[in-house]
Structures are given as C-alpha cells and as structure tokens.
Amino acid sequence: MKLSTCLTIIFFGAASLICNAQTTIQLSAVDNGKNPVISKYIYSHFAEHLGHGIYGGFYVGDTSKIPNTNGVRNDVIAALRKMKIPALRWPGGCFADTYHWKDGIGPKDKRPEMVNRWWGGVTEDNSFGTHEFLNMCELLGTEPYLAGNIGSGTVQELSDWVQYVSSDSKNPMSELRKQNGRDKSWKVGFWGVGNEAWGCGGNMTPEYYANEFRKYSTFMANGGDGKMFRVASGASDDDYNWTETLMKNIPHGLVEGVALHHYAIIDWGKKGPSTNFTEKQYFQIMQSAMRMEELVTKHSAIMDKYDPGKKIALVVDEWGGWYDVEPSTNPGFLYQQNTIRDAMIAGVTLNIFNNHSERVRMANLAQCVNVLQAVILTDNAKMILTPTYHVMEMYNVHQDATLIPLTVKTDDYTLGTDKLPAISASASKDKDGVVHISLVNIDPNKAKQVTVNLGDIKSTHITGRILTSQKLQDYNSFTEPDKIKPEPFKDAILKNGAINITMPAASVIVLALN
Template sequence: MITSFRLIVALAVFLAPLLLSAQTARLSISLPDSSHRISRHIYGHFAEHLGRCIYGGFYVGEGNDTIPNTDGVRNDIIDALQELQIPNLRWPGGCFADTYQWKDGIGPKDERPEIVNRWWGGVTEDNSFGTHDFLNLCERLGAEPYLAANVGSGTVADLTDWVQYVNYQVKSPMSDLRIENGRAEPWNVKYWGVGNEMWGCGGNMIPEYYANLYRQYATFMTDWTNSDRLYRIASGANVADYHWTEVMMRDIPHNLLEGVALHSYSFVEWNDKGSASDFDEAQYFSTMQTALRMEELVEKHSAIMDKYDPARRVGLIVDEWGGWYQVEPGTNPGFLYQQNTMRDAMIAATTLNIFNNHSERVRMANLAQTVNVLQAVILTNGKDMILTPTYWIMHLYKAHQDADYLPIELDNLTYGFADEELPAISASASRDSTGTVHVTLANIALSETHTVSLAIDGVDLSRATGTILTSDRVQDHNTFDHPERIVPAAFTGMEDGDGGLQLTIPPFSAVVIEIPGS
C-alpha cells in the first residue's frame, strides 16, 4: 500500500509539468541588441467614397448647424481618430478611385459636376468633398495622406497633373491652379497607389500588362529632382495570387517601385458571408480561419519579394483588410454597412499581431474602412457616434507604432471546432523609445479561458500592468443606445509565476501588457 502511494506521488510529480504545459501557452520574448521598427503605418486606415463613409460619415457639409464640424468634417470623428494616432489615411478608393476624376473635386463647390458612384449603390455625388477637403483633413489628423490614383480609366497626364497640383512648390500650371483655389503651400503627398485592384475593378488586367502600364505611370509621376519624395505602390495581389506578386517584383524596375499591395478580407464564405452580429460558432470559426490565413499570405508573398529584393527595400502594403459580412437589414446593399462585434476585435487583434511579427517586410496596412463601412472603427447615426470594438483594439495596440520589434517564441494552445484546429493565442511585442515593453495577446477560443506564461529576460515583470478588451458574448457590440457596452478595462488576471507572469485570458479577449523601462 505504501509502495503504491509512493508510486502515485512520484507519477504526479513527474506528470505535473507536462499537465501544466498542456494547459498553458508559453510566451518567451527576447531583447535583441538591435532591431527593426514596427512602422506606425501598419496602423493605417481607409476612406473610400462608399456608402456613408465620406458623405454622412466624415463629411456632413459646411452648412450643418446640428453636428459640430470643421470645414464640414465632424469634430467628434477628428477627435476620435486623433486619439488613435492614425498614421495614414487612404482615399478616394478602392474601386471608386479608378473612375474618379480629381479635377471634378476642386474649385468652387457650387460649380463642381455631379457624378454617379457606379461601384457602390449607384448614388449621385456632388463632389463637394475633394482633394483640398481630404488633404486638409489629414493635416488636422496628423496623418499622412495616401492617394489612390486612377489608372483604370484615367491617363498618365491626369496623374502627373495631380502630383503637380498637390506637391509642386515652384511655379507651374497646376501649382498656380492650387493657389487660385486657396492653397498656397503644397501638401507634399508622399504615398501614392498607382491604380487599385487592377486584376478586378481596376480593369481586369493580367499582371504582365499591368506591370508595363505601371512602369509608364510611375516614370511620369516624378521629375529628376523629386523622385525620392514619392512612395509609389503597385496594385498588388488578390489574396493568394502569388503569380501576380512574382510579376510585379520581376518586371518592374525597383527604382520605380517602393511598395506592392495585397488585399485580403475575412468572412464566413465569399458567397454567403453571414450576419455581422447574429452568427454561430461554425461561422465564427470559419471567419477566424480566413483571418489567420493572413500569416500564410504574408509569408508566401514575402518569400517571393525576398527572391527579387533580398535587402527588403520594397514594402508589402496590405492596404485592404478586415471582416466582410452581409449588410445590416434594411440598408442599401451597395453601402456595405455592418455592425462590429467581439469577433471583429479578434480579427483586428490577430491581424495586427501578424503584421507586427512580419514588420521587416510589411510596411503599411489599411483597415477597411474607417467610418460606416465594413470593419469600421466608427459608426454614425445622425448626430450620434459610437466607437466599435475594433476601435478599441487599435487603441490598445497603438503603443507598437514606431517601436522596436521584439522577437517572440510561442508554445501555443489550440482552439478546435468539429475536426479542425486553430492556434488559440496570438501575440506580438515591442519596446518603445522610453524602454517600455508592450505585449499584445489575444485568445480567440470561444469558450476556453487560457493561461499564458510570459517570460522576458532582463525585464522586471513585477512592474507590469495590463488592459483588457472583453465581453460576455462574442456577438456583443456597441449600439447607439448602449455605446459603451464594450470598452477597455484594467486587466486583473495577472500573477507571479515560475520565472515570469501567469496571464489568465478569457475567451475571445485581447490584452495589452505594459512593463515600464528601468
């Protein structure tokens, strides 16, 4: 009997570490002597002329007496985006960009022609929000403008005139026109998309044709003195079209190319996207599968780019990403208005961690879209405005902007559904200019609370504090009646463990841990 008891005790002592390991994810972070930075531009946004993103979203008109605004742009939106420290804003599309004639949106507003937005709802727009409105908005936000140029239906001359209009200090026909329209100093726009989705709404082109067209447009965008001021971004692949990236990197001289784009959305099924807020676990799992596929996409597109650009001078620009579902009942199908739940928070948290961990190649990304469209950070209804769970993820993660990347090693757990599995924990880390370390983690499991053992050599973890975004149901979301149902709160699931911190993270929750520098 005593022998049996001793055997049981011995087995328990032997098995205890294995059982703990099976139930605990282990996250180790190293502090290298030197590291690249996580570009703040990974935390960019996207504002297309689509639904109520611009008109009825950002822009309510200069004559609006009921909604406080500056030159027609809502003050509450400006304040909210300034709080996010958004680094860049992409405009005017999207598909809209490749039918947009920029000269229709300058000059006296009562003289501007009306247009039909053929891509999104067939609505008529009056061009009252144009180049000056957008670039002045970016100045107020402290964000770099990212202009998407019309290559699909425009001309080389149209684009070169636009560059001249917004960037030239010296006397020229377009700088004179800008001054005539009330702006003396140029805006010095750096980021330019040379077309959008050229494989689709930009013209249904094959990559070899578009690569030659890109070379032509990119050549005439600059003169011989200002080429180093422009960051030209080629229209990139649709999800896993690796041949497209191959052709862009192979056929475009790298002195004409600063970035190659990539577009990928998260959804249940492309032809049956499901509800934004009324979904089951099967739909949640499927959506997270497509979101986490971003890791594979970034790795494989980066490998192709590495072959042609081993020094990684050309950036991978993921300038459209986010969740895409059916529109809210009773709304215009062409307006892409959808609610934003804790599922979207998980998409944002895991995707941003992926970008951070691949930030040697990923230089910019743009969440689609900023206001009232797809995975928006802001929703408006008349004079009311709410901040979505995705907004709060971007708020938690903003500490990574321009911070030094810290390599991680993650011994992960799994989240299973039916006969499939996904990694349950997502994480990334950085150290800012003050020496403060930030670690962002997400537990995507729908019902399991998971423990993460965090170890960072050379860092006093006893000074760590945390913030969490969580809720009772993954379908929970903020509404105009309950705008603060989901907001960040202090994270209390943290205690000293063996050689580090033990973090207890509830299901479908995101956490940021902050450890001050010495």
C-alpha cells in the first residue's frame, strides 16, 4: 500500500494541510471559429422589490443625505460599474406578476400604493418605477431586463409597456412617456414573459403556460422598434418535463431564451445560518451548488433535441445560495450575510456557466443588493462589498472572451463517506490575446497542488489574483469591510508549457497569461 505524504503550509496566516495528490488540468486549442464565446450576460444580476434590495439598497431618493444621482446611491453605482454588470433583471421575481407598470410612472405624489404580498407585506409606494429603473441602468452602463406580468396582468398591459419603453414612433404609449419627461425611448431588448409560472407566477401547467407565452410573445413582438430577446419562464431545478413542453410547443420565432432557476440550499424548511454554519452544512450547500452542472447539461440536452443549432439560449436568471435570514431581521426581506462559502458557490457556478457557454448565454445572480447572495450590503450610509462581489469582479475578464475547453482530473474533497470534486476551472482568451484561467478549491481543509498543461498556448508572463481567508465563516462586516478582498497571487510557476501552483484551502484564483 502506498501512503500519501502531507505537510502543513501557511497562507495569509492560516494553516492548510497539503497532500501529494495532484490535480491536472489540460487546456485544449483555441479555435475562434469553433469555440463558443462566453457571453458577458452570464455575469448579469437581479434586483427585485424585496426587502431593502431597491429602497435603501439601490435607491435612497434625491432628497437623501447619502450621495446620490437622481436618488440612486453613488457608491453602489461606482461599485457595480467596476464589477461590469452587463444586464439587470427587474422588478422580480414573484413581485413581477403582481406589478402593474403604469402604477410606477408619472408624478410620484400621484402614484398609487400597493401591498407587497410576497415579501413581508410591506407597503410599496411605487416611487421607484420604470423611469427610475431604466435611467439607473444608464448610470450603471448596464442593459435592462424587464420581467413582464402575465400572472395578474393582461396582454394589452405588457404590449403597452413594450411600446412605452422601446418605441419612438408616434403612438399613445410613446406620447405618454414624453409627457412623463422622457423624449427618447430606452430600446429595452431583454424581456421575461412572466416569472416562475409553475409557482408564484400562476401555478400553471407547462402546457397552459406555453399557450400563454405564445399569445403574449406575439403581441410583444409587434410593439417595439428594437431587437427583442424574449425569455420564457423556465423550469425549477430538475423539472425536465417543463423544458421539454416549452421547447416542443413554442415556435422558435417567438422565443429567444428559456429560463432555469436553481438555488444552492440545504432544505427549504431549515436552510441553516449564513455565517455560523458547520462543515457538514457547507458540504451540503456545495453539493447543491455543484448540481448546476447536471441541471444545465440535462436541460441543454432537451433543448438540443428541438434546437440543434442552439439558437435559443438557456437563461439561468435566478441562482445563488439561500440561507436563513439574519437574526432579528424581517423573514420576508431575505437578508443574509456573505462568507467565503459564497465565494466558493460563485466561483464554481460561474465556471459551470463558462464551460456551457454554447447554450448558457445569460445568468442572473439572486440578488444584487441586500437580498440573498448579494454582491453589496448597505446600512444607511455604509456600504460593503461581499466575497461574491470580489469573485464576480475577478471573473469579469471572461466576459465576451472565447472559451478554451479544458479537462480537469482532480482529487476529491471528502467529508465522511461523501465526496465532491475539489477543483473547478474554466478558461478563455480575450480579444487582446490574453488567456485567463479561473480556479476554485472548495476543500476547506487542504491546499491542492495543481498543474495546468497549456497545450498549444504560448505564454512568457503570468500574473494572478487570489481570494481566500482563514475560515469558511469569515465575512466582510460594516466594522471590518475589507477583511476579505482579492490579493496579488505570485506563486504560480510557468515552465515548459505548464503552470504549477498550490491552491490554498477554500480559495479562488484567476490567472492571466500573455
């Protein structure tokens, strides 16, 4: 019997156990004609009228003492612009199928109030509506993704919304927009036709929803002047029959994307804490997060049957970790802290999306500010960036770059008799010829030796960044906002067409080669 040898090493003051098992990653050739491009829209986000996601998160109003531009926080604008957020989904989520857009236009003192029945039963005053959102997207340099109401709305209502935001020809809706202070349209391209139609969007059957989609999509297509990308409300997790039914029953000329929702969660009844979790709970969450590989693969295979040319995108427009809310907060506000565990979820999930970019062409992390796996948390005038933010910012080098296929032979992260692949990776080549490789070691106890064989890729210079911390449970707080942040990684050795690195336990590394 051959025994493995181990030693203890120190990274950023934290001890890690490293064994002689080695991960090998083999990069394939870069073929700009055949390899898919990693759509930048994979790195999109989601903002729902939920808790303090909009009010106090993005929007404080133009009379606030917090520095703002037309009511939108300047610190949030700056942070999201640095992260390069390609598209932002709004106004929901479950909220979307109770939202009537005309309630959120015109003078604010004349806008009717409503009760947000899904998220805390709070009063929604509609002070943040269509103009506020679309103007905010312009500030962020991001494209809007509007989720239309087909649960409690009408075909006419959604058709009117399309005209209101996208039409410059003379018609009642464009004239109404001009009366409300916006002469030129915003040319909104991305549209969700309902949300979670199998659940809070109407508890529909897939057959019924497919017919509803056909009807709504037909009238939406005639409403705007710009190119429209219509996303069908897709499956929850492994409801493969839902995807099959939509692909079989919706004509391809009416749909550009089919959605999928999957959250990393332990149990819907008892989700576990966001910070004081055990290693068993960590393992369970990572097991759930890594199931995204299976879900994307199987839903894509169904889509391939009906769309072999891959013209219709798989749009994972809700994903992320979901835990119990923070103590003493409104359970309907879904406010949770964000630890190194969330960095692991983000890194692994984005690697999956990158590697499936021939079909996955948009994804939206849930959610952007103060809700679920947020990239930003706010507390009055204070703002912090979470570990998830830093992973998304580190990974933005993959946006619109050409995928480099790779194979990973990794040892496992084991807990008892259970095991998961320890190392996750994806790679791309950008328009300037720079190759980026993103690596995640989910093992919280052991550093990993990794060899990346570059194949035909020639490189003489390598740089890197790393995100890690002493414990899985570490997080950025309002008293210690920079506890976790990317640091330069200088320990990658490039020699003879290969890279050798030692990845600390629970770490994310992004390398750049040129």
